Amino acid sequence: ARFVGPTTLDVDGHTHVEARAVVIATGSEPVIPPPFDAVREHVMTSDDVFEIPDLPESIAVIGTGIIGLELGQALHRLGVDVMLFTPFDELGPFTDPSIQALAHEIFGAELKLQLRSKMLSATAVPDGMQLHWTDSDGNEHRQIFERVLVAAGRRPRLKGLGLENTGLELDARGQPVWDPHTTQAGIAPIFVAGDASGHIALLHEASDEGHIAGANAMSYPEVTAHVRRTPLAIAFTDPQMALIGQHYSELDLDEVEIGTASFENQGRARVIGRNRGLLRVYGKRHCCTLVGAEIFGPEAEHLAHLLAWAVQQRLSVPQALEMPVYHPVLEEGLRTALRRLAKKLRVTGQCRCEDMAIAPGI
Amino acid sequence: ARFVGPTTLDVDGHTHVEARAVVIATGSEPVIPPPFDAVREHVMTSDDVFEIPDLPESIAVIGTGIIGLELGQALHRLGVDVMLFTPFDELGPFTDPSIQALAHEIFGAELKLQLRSKMLSATAVPDGMQLHWTDSDGNEHRQIFERVLVAAGRRPRLKGLGLENTGLELDARGQPVWDPHTTQAGIAPIFVAGDASGHIALLHEASDEGHIAGANAMSYPEVTAHVRRTPLAIAFTDPQMALIGQHYSELDLDEVEIGTASFENQGRARVIGRNRGLLRVYGKRHCCTLVGAEIFGPEAEHLAHLLAWAVQQRLSVPQALEMPVYHPVLEEGLRTALRRLAKKLRVTGQCRCEDMAIAPGI
Numbered sequence: 001a002r003f004v005g006p007t008t009l010d011v012d013g014h015t016h017v018e019a020r021a022v023v024i025a026t027g028s029e030p031v032i033p034p035p036f037d038a039v040r041e042h043v044m045t046s047d048d049v050f051e052i053p054d055l056p057e058s059i060a061v062i063g064t065g066i067i068g069l070e071l072g073q074a075l076h077r078l079g080v081d082v083m084l085f086t087p088f089d090e091l092g093p094f095t096d097p098s099i100q101a102l103a104h105e106i107f108g109a110e111l112k113l114q115l116r117s118k119m120l121s122a123t124a125v126p127d128g129m130q131l132h133w134t135d136s137d138g139n140e141h142r143q144i145f146e147r148v149l150v151a152a153g154r155r156p157r158l159k160g161l162g163l164e165n166t167g168l169e170l171d172a173r174g175q176p177v178w179d180p181h182t183t184q185a186g187i188a189p190i191f192v193a194g195d196a197s198g199h200i201a202l203l204h205e206a207s208d209e210g211h212i213a214g215a216n217a218m219s220y221p222e223v224t225a226h227v228r229r230t231p232l233a234i235a236f237t238d239p240q241m242a243l244i245g246q247h248y249s250e251l252d253l254d255e256v257e258i259g260t261a262s263f264e265n266q267g268r269a270r271v272i273g274r275n276r277g278l279l280r281v282y283g284k285r286h287c288c289t290l291v292g293a294e295i296f297g298p299e300a301e302h303l304a305h306l307l308a309w310a311v312q313q314r315l316s317v318p319q320a321l322e323m324p325v326y327h328p329v330l331e332e333g334l335r336t337a338l339r340r341l342a343k344k345l346r347v348t349g350q351c352r353c354e355d356m357a358i359a360p361g362i
Numbered sequence: 363a364r365f366v367g368p369t370t371l372d373v374d375g376h377t378h379v380e381a382r383a384v385v386i387a388t389g390s391e392p393v394i395p396p397p398f399d400a401v402r403e404h405v406m407t408s409d410d411v412f413e414i415p416d417l418p419e420s421i422a423v424i425g426t427g428i429i430g431l432e433l434g435q436a437l438h439r440l441g442v443d444v445m446l447f448t449p450f451d452e453l454g455p456f457t458d459p460s461i462q463a464l465a466h467e468i469f470g471a472e473l474k475l476q477l478r479s480k481m482l483s484a485t486a487v488p489d490g491m492q493l494h495w496t497d498s499d500g501n502e503h504r505q506i507f508e509r510v511l512v513a514a515g516r517r518p519r520l521k522g523l524g525l526e527n528t529g530l531e532l533d534a535r536g537q538p539v540w541d542p543h544t545t546q547a548g549i550a551p552i553f554v555a556g557d558a559s560g561h562i563a564l565l566h567e568a569s570d571e572g573h574i575a576g577a578n579a580m581s582y583p584e585v586t587a588h589v590r591r592t593p594l595a596i597a598f599t600d601p602q603m604a605l606i607g608q609h610y611s612e613l614d615l616d617e618v619e620i621g622t623a624s625f626e627n628q629g630r631a632r633v634i635g636r637n638r639g640l641l642r643v644y645g646k647r648h649c650c651t652l653v654g655a656e657i658f659g660p661e662a663e664h665l666a667h668l669l670a671w672a673v674q675q676r677l678s679v680p681q682a683l684e685m686p687v688y689h690p691v692l693e694e695g696l697r698t699a700l701r702r703l704a705k706k707l708r709v710t711g712q713c714r715c716e717d718m719a720i721a722p723g724i
Contacts, residue, residue, distance in 0.1 A: 203689040229686040302664030305693050309668060309685045313675060323671045324591040327565040331667050 002162035021189040021217040028154040028195035056146035063151035066235040083112040095249035181225035183213040230312035242304035245292030245311035259341025266333040274298040287351035364524035383551040383579040390516040390557035418508035425513035428597040457611035543587035545575040592674035604666035607654030607673035621703025628695040636660040649713035
């Protein structure tokens with residue numbers, strides 16, 4: 001189906017629909033960087049990597065975001081010779097510089113990384129694909145990889161929908177300007193849900209958007225704004241990566257203090273032999289509210305849920321420290337970070353953070 | 363040191379101390395059941411099991427509580443021939459009958475259990491210890507075990523303290539009658555902290571009691587009552603066991619609804635091949651508040667923290683369902699139970715629980 005007017009849809013040339021409201025939920029598709037345009041048929045994406053029947057000898061992974069690292073590390077640990085490429089310097093989703101630095105150290109020690117590299121060309125050859133690139137020092141390399149996995153992000157699947165016929169305002173990327181609280185595009189009876197919105201490409205967010213879009217499309221022109229959940233993103237690398245609430249890059253550093261805990265000497269992490277990682281939790285000086293965290297460490301997925309629920313409830317750091325923490329658990333590492341944050345907030349906090357001295361055993 | 367008067371202590375016969383206030387923090391000691399009295403030197407407890415240099419061929423574990431199951435299962439998985447004994451029918455700390463039933467099924471399939479057995483005698487023999495018992499059907503058995511591990515509970519280490527000279531009111535077990543909010547024994551300037559209190563023998567609770575006892579001993583006769591944390595107990599068996607907030611046995615079943623989720627078909631649990639277990643979460647009909655849960659399942663330790671923090675914050679079930687849950691994670695199993703609980707509370711709840719329909723994606 002495609003739009004032929006603001007609310008008129010043409011379905012495969014045979015049917016015209018005059019819609020009272022429309023929900024666009026067409027999902028997303030992988031971005032294929034230009035050097036791979038000509039050999040597109042020969043590269044894999046996360047859409048088809050799980051279909052390959054045998055492990056290749058070698059693989060080039062294009063992209064060092066969540067998918068690139070998750071799959072790249074997994075394939076490496078399955079015995080595949082993996083090299084990861086990015087024109088940038090970032091590994092994973094971290095915006096906190098101390099955690100980025102540790103990610104470079106830990107992933108760099110395990111995986112072959114070509115950071116700040118420039119892919120010049122990709123050529124299909126009988127035994128795979130020859131890549132030609134310059135590394136961060138500008139030196140040229142040519143190497144043949146049996147497979148190439150492109151994990152350079154995904155974009156909303158909006159091409160061919162005829163959005164230009166809707167009169168919708170489109171942003172620089174050609175996506176409808178959109179309200180995450182209503183999923184409504186502008187003031188049109190058009191609602192966009194899930195990856196198609198280009199907002200947050202996560203299943204639980206897409207599911208919420210589906211509910212909001214469906215309800216608002218039904219009740220249009222009555223449109224209800226919904227409160228969205230606290231941001232929560234997790235990557236299943238080892239150590240795991242997680243971002244909760246406000247990212248470091250979104251903080252007003254004059255307004256927050258940071259509590260840090262390393263997993264290197266954390267009791268439980270040592271017991272299970274997985275004592276690598278860093279947890280940084282952000283608290284607002286005003287009223288000592290928890291606002292976010294970035295975590296690189298063992299079982300970060302669970303600490304991330306605990307923190308996301310705390311942030312969504314606008315828990316203060318003293319309140320969080322009143323909560324029970326068992327022994328010996330990884331959550332004690334989180335408590336260490338919270339205690340350190342509390343100590344800083346007692347000095348700089350503007351909202352009687354010193355109350356935190358009252359609870360026992362803080 | 364021992365009491366020779368209400369606040370007078372005799373230290374090893376050479377020193378008398380007239381104390382302004384006293385903190386008793388003498389810890390606990392293992393309970394040795396009567397059949398093992400005579401062979402006490404030959405049995406191990408959790409105090410010394412970690413000191414043995416080699417694994418025995420066989421071991422009898424006396425007790426099927428947390429310590430008995432944790433150590434019994436661990437030794438079994440290390441290749442030791444393990445048999446567990448209890449005069450009762452209970453396995454682990456569960457008070458919820460459905461979870462007890464599953465614990466019987468799962469532990470029973472892995473471990474040799476002698477439930478409802480009666481230990482008649484224990485005799486040291488050259489190659490270990492001969493136990494003589496009757497099983498649940500009354501049949502007699504005799505068997506030699508290389509080692510015997512007694513894990514039949516611990517009691518406060520109060521013997522020899524001369525508590526009878528303090529004038530303190532003692533309960534049926536000979537322990538001072540005691541206030542968990544102040545750690546004070548009666549109205550005396552005596553404060554009891556940690557396992558010595560016989561209250562909750564957990565490290566984080568003992569730590570809190572140490573803080574409270576220390577502060578109140580210092581400030582006596584000013585004594586401050588402290589809010590205690592939401593109960594949280596975890597056992598590191600596989601699957602893990604956890605109890606949060608009010609136990610099933612403490613519920614007024616006319617006042618609560620129960621939401622249940624099995625881990626058998628839970629997505630993430632299946633992915634990691636650990637899809638065994640059950641989670642039961644309790645919500646109050648009045649205002650739909652979460653009051654507790656019992657969990658038998660993979661990574662229960664983490665779900666238990668999430669729930670304990672929610673219970674301590676008096677979160678309602680609808681509020682809990684507004685919190686983010688990632689995919690694919692074990693926390694989705696918890697959400698399933700909360701959704702089922704919410705559906706029941708919408709019918710029986712007395713506090714506009716129907717508000718729960720508002721949040722997207724519940």
